Amino acid sequence: MASTIGPSxxxxxxxxxxxxxxxxxxxxxxxNTMELDIQQFIEFEAYVRIIIPIIFGLIVLLGLIGNSLVxxxxxxxxxxxxxxxxxxxxxxxxxxxxxxxxxxxxxxxxVLTIWPFGTAWCKIVQYVIYVCAYASVYTLVLMSLDRYLAxxxxxxxxxxxxxxxxxxxxxxxxxxxxxxxVPLLLHNDVVSYVxxxxxxxxxxxxxxxASPYSAKVFYGSFFAFxxxxxxxxTCVLYGFMLKRLLYGVVPGGSQRAESIRSKKRVTxxxxxxxxxFALCWLPIQIVFMIQHFGNFNDSVTFVAIQMVSxxxxxxxxxVNPILYAFLSDNFRRxxxxxxxxxYGQYTKFEYERTNVKMEKAERTTIPPPASKHQGPSTxxxxxxxxxxxxxxxxxxxxxxxxxxVNHCTQTEV
Numbered sequence: 001m002a003s004t005i006g007p008s009x010x011x012x013x014x015x016x017x018x019x020x021x022x023x024x025x026x027x028x029x030x031x032n033t034m035e036l037d038i039q040q041f042i043e044f045e046a047y048v049r050i051i052i053p054i055i056f057g058l059i060v061l062l063g064l065i066g067n068s069l070v071x072x073x074x075x076x077x078x079x080x081x082x083x084x085x086x087x088x089x090x091x092x093x094x095x096x097x098x099x100x101x102x103x104x105x106x107x108x109x110x111v112l113t114i115w116p117f118g119t120a121w122c123k124i125v126q127y128v129i130y131v132c133a134y135a136s137v138y139t140l141v142l143m144s145l146d147r148y149l150a151x152x153x154x155x156x157x158x159x160x161x162x163x164x165x166x167x168x169x170x171x172x173x174x175x176x177x178x179x180x181x182v183p184l185l186l187h188n189d190v191v192s193y194v195x196x197x198x199x200x201x202x203x204x205x206x207x208x209x210a211s212p213y214s215a216k217v218f219y220g221s222f223f224a225f226x227x228x229x230x231x232x233x234t235c236v237l238y239g240f241m242l243k244r245l246l247y248g249v250v251p252g253g254s255q256r257a258e259s260i261r262s263k264k265r266v267t268x269x270x271x272x273x274x275x276x277f278a279l280c281w282l283p284i285q286i287v288f289m290i291q292h293f294g295n296f297n298d299s300v301t302f303v304a305i306q307m308v309s310x311x312x313x314x315x316x317x318x319v320n321p322i323l324y325a326f327l328s329d330n331f332r333r334x335x336x337x338x339x340x341x342x343y344g345q346y347t348k349f350e351y352e353r354t355n356v357k358m359e360k361a362e363r364t365t366i367p368p369p370a371s372k373h374q375g376p377s378t379x380x381x382x383x384x385x386x387x388x389x390x391x392x393x394x395x396x397x398x399x400x401x402x403x404x405v406n407h408c409t410q411t412e413v
Contacts, residue, residue, distance in 0.1 A: 038196050040300045048307070049111050055311055056107035059318050063099035066321030067092040073334040080330065083166045084266055088324070089240050090170045091139045091273075095317035096187045098132040101125055103314050109284035110307065112176045113200045115190050124202035126188040127181055130222075136317075137230045137281075140274050142169065147267045148237040152244045212292070227278075227285050234274050241267060269327040274319055283309035 070092040074080045107113060115122060146166075147158035187207040193200055208215035223291050245264065287306050290296060324331040 026157055041303075042196070044300045044304070045113075052107050052110045052307075056103050056110075056294055056314070059314050060089070060103050062322075063095065063103070063318035066318055067099065069338060070321050070324060070331070072338065073331065077334065080334070081163060083163065084143060084150075084270070086163060086166045087139055087143045087146060087170070091136060091143070091320065094132045094135040094139060095320060097128060098136070098314075098317045101128040101132070103317075105229050106310065106314070107411045109202065113195075113198065115201045115203045117203075119190050121189050122190050123185045126203060126205070128185045130181050130184060131177050132179075132227055133172060134181075136240040137277065138173055138177070138225055138275060139170075140270075141230045141233050142173070143270050144164075144234040144274065147270050148241055151241045151267060215292050220290045223285050223289060227281060230277050231274070238271060238274075254317070265328075271321070272327060273323055276319060276323065277316055280319070281313050284313045 050171075069088060074085050074092075076090045102125070105117065105121075108117075117125070146161065149161055182203075186203050188203060189206050190201050191204045191206065195200075205319070206216070206219050284306075287309050296302075321331075321335075325335055326332070
């Protein structure tokens, strides 16, 4: 039985129950139906060897480039290190690890009839696959919690929605997940078998193969704690956020329109990322439930559905950077800056920050720009900041080669 979302979940497992009777010590004669099934699988394997390398290669290429760009942009730009973007950085790291440790080896296991990487790498790959899967989904929960605090409790949460607190929470998350999945290092191994008079091998979870009950516990837990629970928590948090954004007034002070618009933009982006994750991972979760709790059909059609579901789940690790590029001006302009081989100061560029900071209201005097027909003005114009949220908006006036701080335009910091 399938034991992971990685290399062991290939078509060789789909026919694992139909391994030759020689391997089982039983009668070697096969019925006409069995021969037909074997022929269908052999023809199916020929198509798999062509299609899988193309699709999985594209996923790896997009995932490596996209997630690397996200990591570089956030680490390079001090202005991009908000709490939300730090969580996006963690999600990109988890996705990048998933792309590196899962997709290439799963594709290899689909194409080859043996596991060529040895026992040690089998254990490591299966361990990292589940660690990254859980790290990704619970990072999305933290992103949703961060958005909830920023929207519903912007004033009360200012003292603990900080960069360092976010980093410590991320470290704690990884420690818990890494420690909780140590048993996978013991349960996974390379299993040899014979199919159609051919010696084959696969990287499998021996515990779930030996015990159907263990398989139910393993996959039931993965469905409950790796899909249903985190997404349920996310839905609850966004339900409170939606209520606040549509009907409520933020406690602790007024917020200006630009601050509210900034929160809505970032919240919209996080919501879409969560929804895409849920949709991409739903088919493979359904497949696992059918395999271990329903009527499992090891036909070519079902194995093909399982492979497509795996590919869709893997695709989620490369789609997030594309979403950032479409939904965030900051990421889009940063990506463009890097891809155009130029990286430096941004011109008239407003960074959307999501850390709300409390500051005293200040009155700032800003001299108006000199007119073309008049000398420099001697009467200053005044902009008074009266909101409890910060009024920092930084941009570089490239046309006049002057750095200006505009306190009249408010954005979240």
